[in-house]
Amino acid sequence: MTVLTDALGHRTARRLSTLAGGRSLLIPRMDSDPSSIKARKRLAALVGADLAADLITALAGLRVYIPRGPSAHNSRANPIDIRKVDRLTKRGKSAAFIAGKLGCSERTVYKKRAIIAQRRK
Numbered sequence: 001m002t003v004l005t006d007a008l009g010h011r012t013a014r015r016l017s018t019l020a021g022g023r024s025l026l027i028p029r030m031d032s033d034p035s036s037i038k039a040r041k042r043l044a045a046l047v048g049a050d051l052a053a054d055l056i057t058a059l060a061g062l063r064v065y066i067p068r069g070p071s072a073h074n075s076r077a078n079p080i081d082i083r084k085v086d087r088l089t090k091r092g093k094s095a096a097f098i099a100g101k102l103g104c105s106e107r108t109v110y111k112k113r114a115i116i117a118q119r120r121k
Contacts, residue, residue, distance in 0.1 A: 003064070004016060004017075004064065004066070007058035007059055008054055008055070008058060012051065012054060015051065016047060016051060016055075016066055017066055017067055017068060019046065019047045019048070019051070020046055020047055020066045021066050021067060021068035021105070022066070022067070022068045022099050022104060022105030022106060022107070022108070023065075023066050023096055023099060023100070023105075023106060024063060024064070024065045024066070024096070024106060025043070025046075025055075025063070025064055025066060026039070026062075026063045027043070027055050027056060027059045027060055027061065027062050027063075027064060028040045028043060028056060028060065028061075029056075029060045029061050030056055030060060040052065040056065043055065043056070068105055080102055080104050080108055080112060081102075082112050082115060082116065084102060085098060085102070085109055085112040085113065085116070086112075086116050088101065089113060089116070095109040095110060095113075
């Protein structure tokens with residue numbers, strides 16, 4: 001979180017972790033390429049226009065992991081249902097989509113997928 005805190009400030013970094021924590025984001029560049037324009041729109045839809053502008057200004061072109069921070073998933077208090085991960089994976093959903101849907105990190109999704117793969121062997 002220190003890279004994000006250094007680039008955005010503590011308050012903004014915490015807000016980002018609440019909105020997009022547990023994800024790895026590719027921060028788009030400011031150019032007129034159609035794919036960059038779409039990526040900027042997706043980022044703005046995810047975190048809001050002001051925060052997206054701050055991210056692009058500070059970290060354009062970088063892939064950044066956004067930690068969940070203080071809002072982190074607590075597996076004992078709120079376990080992630082492995083069946084839901086399996087169902088969404090079978091539907092072709094990405095780890096980022098599943099993490100957002102279930103309120104966990106992408107890493108948790110990958111761990112659950114590994115458990116599923118071991119059980120099927």
